[in-house]
Amino acid sequence: MEIRIRGLTRDFHSEGKRIRALDNVDLTIPANRIFTLLGPSGCGKTTLLRCIVGLETPDAGEIAIGDRIVWSGEKGICVPPENRGLGMVFQTYAIWPHMNVFENVAYPLKCRNVPMKEIRTRVARFLEFVQLEGFENRPATKLSGGQQQRVALARALVAEPKVILFDEPLSNLDAKLREETRKELRKFLSGLDITAVYVTHDRVEALALSDLIAIMRAGKIVETGDPRRVYFRSGDRFVADFIGRANLIPGKVAALEGSHAVIETGIGAIVGSNPRGIEPGEEAVLCVRPEFIRTAVTGAAGDRNLFLGRVETLLFIGEAYEGEIRINETLVTTTISPTADLVEGSDIRIAFDSDHCFLLPA
């Protein structure tokens, strides 16, 4: 089901100060996709999620799930969370400690007065789905973090809602389990006809899981797009920096070359793609990701996108070197092959791939 949000505003008041958690948010979450709200803590992503579920009451705006308006300030509509027919996985999982696994998962069905026989088969099916078959009688307090997370997922899915919401569900797992669960979750969700709204502050999680990502900042949605688009073609400096490691080099557009542009920067003229169509004479920022800076290149100074620099710092991190290279007054971060024969202070030639660096508005 599609979720449409119009003009949603929510203020918090603390110690006499007003904090705008959601600032006139417009957003359409398409049906049957995994949609991630990504942003630093305090950006309003969790507040937005809680408004969709109905645990938080907005101050103004409208929320519609499918054809049904569930909240509207103007029309005075407020559907309580229990009548919105959603599923949700909480950050703390919120597994009820006084119930066992079966009772936890069966709860949404009991609330909908499903006959006991059907409850049994459906709970069994979803426990199998999350690979917890045979755990029915285990007390909730005797579950590991990963198991609790699966119970929470089964409970959110068991009533077969059309929309499921996740509030940072992986943040309480350790790093290794988090990676595995991420993969599984993507597999689980793509096998279902369900709209998933996922809140996280972890950019890798967002990129790996989502069909679409909306990046939020200070109560506003800054940019929406599929993972490749926000990573490679972002139109916003904050987003480009937040979604991955980036060198952001400011300059002024000198000339256009088809879909590309030449930008004059502190280290010289650089050619990069110009997806936003920035005009010559305008201030712009060139974004280059460290993994797209080539080292160990041949050529002479003055060649296109080729620069001479000196290795300022060199950190060995296992799969690569992380290097900082000084060109004039600018420091550029690069990823260098771990087999490279370099020391700090070496002279180095680097080249920017003009298809993998892009201009964005200053």
Add this chain to the structure above:
Amino acid sequence: MGKKSALTPALIVIVGLLTISPVLMLLAGSFSEGFGTFEGFTTAKYVEAYTDPELFGILLDTSIFTLGSAVVATLLALFLAYVNTRTDIPFKSFFGVISIIPMMIPHILFSVSWVLLLNPSNGILNRYLMGLFGLEKALFNVYSMKGMILVEGLLDMPIAYLILAPAMSAFDVSLEESSRACGAGGFRTLTRVTLPVLRPALLASVILVIVKALASFAVPSVIGTPGRIYVLSTYIYRIIATGFSADYGLAAAVGMSALVASICLVYLYRYLTSESERYVTVSSRGFKPALIGLKRSKYPLLGVIGLLSFVLILLPVLVLFYTSLLPYVMVPDAKAFSLMNWKNWEEVLRDPISLLSLKNSLALGLGGATLGVILSIFVSYVIVKVRTTASGILESLTFLSFSFPGIVIGVGFMWFFLRTPLYSTIWALLIGYIAAYLPYGVRPLSSAFVQIHSALEESSKVCGASSFTTLRRIVIPLLIPGIVSGWILMASMFLRELNLSVVLSRPGTEVLAVQILRFAEDGLWGRLSALGIIMILISSALAASASLLGKSLTKR
């Protein structure tokens, strides 16, 4: 939302009425002429009370009694806590039992059992030792300051243990280890590192026991009064309960000093406990300090602890049961066993006042605990979940009664009820009990509410449950353990209540503990013991059935 905003002020009014009004009435009464009327503001009662040369001696005795009990209780608790947390002594679960004894044996019965054992004329233990060593005079006279301190110290030891044991187990052993590594010996480490680090906890324990001993009435009245040793609580009792006319004005004037001292001490205690939290170094989870191997001293130590538990739990019950079967107190021998019968029991069960006190206490225990727990549920909800400035006020109001010496606040309630139709009814006792023991219900319920994280309720709503279903299926089941332990605590406190009751109980509203006190004053030890055993049985039965009910409710 509207309901919530009305709840906090309503509770502040109710709890304020319960805890502030007796204090205000006490204050007003102390400035009155003293005959139940407030006409004419006068300081005459203060002048009368504080110019009486006897008061000086009483204050001195009160200080010796409270401080002595605090030292005895704290040293005993320190020993037990140290042995439990730091050595490899077997049967560790036993220490938990010692800490809940005050739940099991009412203070007045404990005091009586020591009178039966150690009174100078026919104390069982005294007689036995005299026979053993061929002595002319009793070895130990319980009717003395020493006797009072010993019995009060034993009674208050569990309070000290509950403060010291957690501090001891949170103690970071590496502090000691680094002292040893610096070249200090075991004794130097104990005196220069271990005890100084535990100092806030030790002080907190001493202060809390002083507060308890200051409020204590059972020990001073059963043991002190026959030896003509008066402390503040028994002195106040003497003012209101003996002589031709009870002078509640004078009692209020004397009581004010006990109340002020108690409130100051409780504030000091709160300050110290917040301090000690900063002091105690909690080590990382899963870390178990190396236990001291006891080797050869294991069994002697175990013997000491076994003896202590025997003295604390079994001996009082045994002595009471034994005495209840005899026509008069005597050393257990062949003659004693030949004289045993159930006469005392029959007399008690035929005595109309004993039966009335039984009925009243049961009604107060069952009804009072139920009402008290209901109030505690709302109060705890506001304190834990609403969290506004107003709920902070409610919390302070609730725990104010923690620092009330029972008999003093009883005098305050007396002034409060005197002009109302509640005077001399069982309702007066009920209201007084709930006011004085509200913290006993609020403590376990607030910790239950703390455990109910808001996400647990929210996820129920998202799952499709209405607010009512969420309350019934999620909130109440998670609260039940707190409700049960709050109810058991309140019911057993009410069933044995003495301090307030000696003031508020009137003909027709006798309660168990007061009836036991009357028997003690008249020296009717046999009947007293029979009634005391009945009291212990009822109290245990109530606690057992409440916890069974709680278990079956959470199972479903």
